Amino acid sequence: MENPSIPSIRQIYVIERETLSEGGKNASTPVRHVVAGAVFKNPYAGKGAASTEELDHLAAISFEVGTILTKRALAGFTAENWPRAYGKAVIIGTAGETEHGAALIHPRLGLALRTGLGAGPALIPGNAKIAAAGSTVDLVFGGANDAWDYDAMDGIEVSIPGAPAPDEIVLFVGFGTARVNARVLGASADKVAEAVARIIAGKNK
DSSP states (O other): OTTSSOOEEEEEEEEEEEEETTTTTEEEEEEEEEEEEEEEETTTTSOOOOOOOOOOOHHHHHHHHHHHHHHHTTTTOOGGGGEEEEEEEEEOOOSHHHHHHHHHHHSSSHHHHHHHTTTOOOOEEEEEOOOTTEEEEEEEESSSSSSOOGOOOOEEEEOBBTTTTEEEEEEEEEEEEEOOOOOEEEEOHHHHHHHHHHHHHHTTT
């Protein structure tokens, strides 16, 4: 990594999941999810609550590392089977704080995913936790072009053996095609808006 302000990556893992059948039924179309994760030092581990400048630095780190991970993850797809879903997650080692994770997955990481995918107006699901080495985190997938794309909604549990150390971070980005044999129809955005409006109106009576 050329930017001296970005910590060196210690490890990169690429996790691929191909689902061929579920519930005794073969997949109607190939279903593929790929997650790339990187282990690197947390420059603010053990230093207490991070300042605004330190959180901004972590956001910059997320874009640099996220660009590398996005390229690795998208290499697992073809033009004919291109992702329609994405997600992101981070595990902060126990010497860090929750806001380190928020800085890594919320302000700038999404730009790396959207740039690599060539799409992505929809909000990217994100998940952050503080945990010991070897812990898992759930990476949740949502539709890249439509947050209400129910068939794209899915999840995967990911981890990296022996990471993060207390002063490390594990950052994950993931992409996927669809949920295997998806056939549940959810409520539309308009229907949900109508229901919420009725709830609020009833509460304010």
